[in-house]
Amino acid sequence: MNKLFFDKVIGDPLNRVDGRMKVTGAAKYSAEYQLPNLVHAVVVPSTITKGRIKSVDSKAALRSPGVLAVISHENAIKVPGNADNEHPTEPPTGGQPLRAFYNNKVYFNGQPIAIVIADTLERAQYAAGLVKFEYDQDKHVTDFELNKGKGVLPEKAKKDPKSSLADYDRGVVDAYKTAAVTVEAEYIHPTEVHNPMELQAITAYWETDDKLTVYDKVQGTKPTQQAFAKEWNLPVQNVKVISEFVGGAFGNGLHNWPHETAAIIAAKMVKRPVKLMLRREHMFYMVGYRPYTWQQIGMGASADGKITGISHIAIGQTSTYEEFTESTVQQTKMMYASPNVSTRYRILPLDVSTPIWMRGPGEATGAFALECAMDELAFALNMDPIQFRLANYTDEDPEKKLPWSTKYLKECLEVGAEKIGWSKRSMKPGGLRAGEWLVGYGMGVGTFGAHRGAAAVRGRLLANGTIIFQSAVTDIGPGTGTAMVQIASEHIGIAPDKITFQLGNSDFPQAPNQGGSATVATVGSAVVATCNAIKEKLLTMAPTAEKRFANAKMEEILFDNGQMSLLKSPSIKVSYTNILKKNSLTEIDIIQDAKPDDESNKYSKYSFSVHFVQVHVHPTTGQVKVNKVVTCADAGKIVNKKTAGNQLIGGVTGGIGMALMEDAIIDHRFGRYITKDFADYHVPVHADVPQIEVYFVDKPDYIVDPMGTKGLGEIAIIGVAPAVANAVFNATGKRIRQLPITPDKLI
């Protein structure tokens, strides 16, 4: 790659390009668009868990001032795509997504069963409380622990034995049992809720009878456009989805939910734009969650610390109508060099709403079991946990039998150990104190596939030397626009302040959901392809402005600082603006797509992270304070160390929540969540989070994508919770295998 003037843009901590809008309140989220004649909607959740709605009494609500409509299955217009036995939207998992107001069936407590429309929010809220339902109630089943024996193999695995969800055996089943040193343990991960700060919101507007616009909190404008086009039987171009700013999502915007369809139905029926913002309690059961998961790990090693076998069973919760699955056991298959590995993954349908992928989906849950078990076995072997991991390090993927595209996990272990002060760690639990507090050190490894998908990007180089890019991709917080500006700057040779990257609009070129840590690799590659196509175009037109470029080849030219010059004789140069002018063009407008090539399939591609944690535990109260965290990531080349560092810090913060406080609890007598707000469902606040040191290996992986990047968002959280749990054990000698590690479990 040429050493460019703007080469330093990659890796530079450029401030966020949309930062000013976010700190001044100018950034507009889905519930903040003022459309003419806008009316307000409030959804009404079911108060039973399973059964049928016998009757809806909306008279009092309709009598209430300002109310325009009360819509339920009794009077909702028919959604044309809602055919029987066919799903209206692409199911992200399997089964039949819940259709809004489709019939009188209730599948879970809190299911949206009516929507009230009024001219003001207050009137809609008041009237929503006046709608009364009579039900025929059935007996529900929501208790995971009582029913976990009823877990089933997912349909996908039944149909395809090669599916990653199918039973996996390498070597001999349960070989660990005959090892010199063994551990067997059960781990429980409770239900966790994404709870982004922005409540799920949609503003739906029918411009004409067959043209729909939605301002919607989603992670993909194109997938949402496809889903609603199918649901309403419309040409795709008649559906417009706008998500310019997304106030966090962490996965809950990867599925289109019934409340979205409810708002669209309402907008069609009242013939006015309808705005619906869910309430915080709705976020617990209307928009997915990380499922309750039970796991069992058996692991054995030789006396010198070589793992001889791992058996890992996981059972995760799903709903009765959709099969939600995730890659809970994936890390166990490829992380350590064990000749014998068996994994079993099952799902347990309950009368609950459908889960959805939450940051580090599957792997974060699986890593809690695997990395705790590694710590337990290291302790049984009287080995340092880092040495134990190094003794079982793999230089190729033991599952796929392929070389890694890149793997710098050893570097992460080395740097992290030094920065946290691992040498101070006591091998014996409870061996360190700071005043009255017990001090413990723990670590956990994280990994996630370095995915890349297909995308297209439009680039418009204008006569004034500025350039505008467009992609349908959303930015849920990582700083996608900023990273894309930096990538574009390096590849087109234009300063970042002359580059605009527009996103979050389905009118723009194709991009997948923002998810799976794949956005920079996917959309960034399309930015590079578009830049290259523009450069080709500039090269063919350059001779009109400067004859000496007539026979120049691409590799002989430096594109930099808004101009092209010959590498051999830099004085021969011409600006992009001059090329456009001399060719009588106002702009160059190109849409280019990019997708991974087959060559990359010859490698196993993963990002890696290691989290080191120092905790203080109070011996009397059981309070756990995370005192220091050091996180090291192998995520390829880092485009922006400021935003990437922030993403790591955020993942660690989520991991602290998972380890110490987050726990969504259902009262099984009623099948209803008793944790429905931030007073009952605790997430980390300022006081829970110390300074977090982050380090990047920052070495490129050009097999994954032309920028050399690998995904970062998921590995930021995967491995954090076990690091905390292992540190708590090191401090106290108490092994807590059921998250969260609350004080009652330590005293």
Added chain:
Amino acid sequence: MKKKPNKNTDIIVHNDSRRDFLKQSTLLTGIALTPEIAVKAAENQWDEKLAEAIEKIPLKLEINGIQKTLSIEPRVTLLDLLREQLHLTGTKKGCDYGQCGACTVHVNGTRVLSCLTLAVMHDGEKITTIEGLANGDELHPMQAAFMKHDGFQCGYCTPGQIMSAVACIREGHANSETEIREYMSGNICRCGAYPNIVNAITEVNKGGKNI
């Protein structure tokens, strides 16, 4: 389940206004969707004109230096007044229960959770929202520090964090990282940018400017 009495008979009559007539007439149709006449009435604001006189009360607020003379229902929270009626959407709704801090504004210079206070309780008071913090194009030092230290990701909690951070310094509660964390703990950031927010507040506090 016991059958409930017919609701058609127990009409609540608050007054004999046109509006009630309209609402009652919807009952006679026996369908859940309001008939066209009622929609038309709502669109033409026949009922609202009456309601304004009956249910709304006058209110004067100074919002970001601008005097506002308003007439609102007493049940409207300060947050919903800002967002839904005045279109000042920089102030965010995150929970409606005073648990997340996203709706933090300044009332007479003091930080207040705008979701937990009714607008009518602030007659004659000065409200500052995130939109009123900068001095024209010049960012407030806290806004600039949040950008420099990347004290946010998705940006949704950011207005509340910034309003709270300014107040935190004014209160004299920003003298150490521990103190900042304690006095900022009412503002949740689910993206987890806490350390960067603490760094931004520390820098502004050390800058010693009168904010």
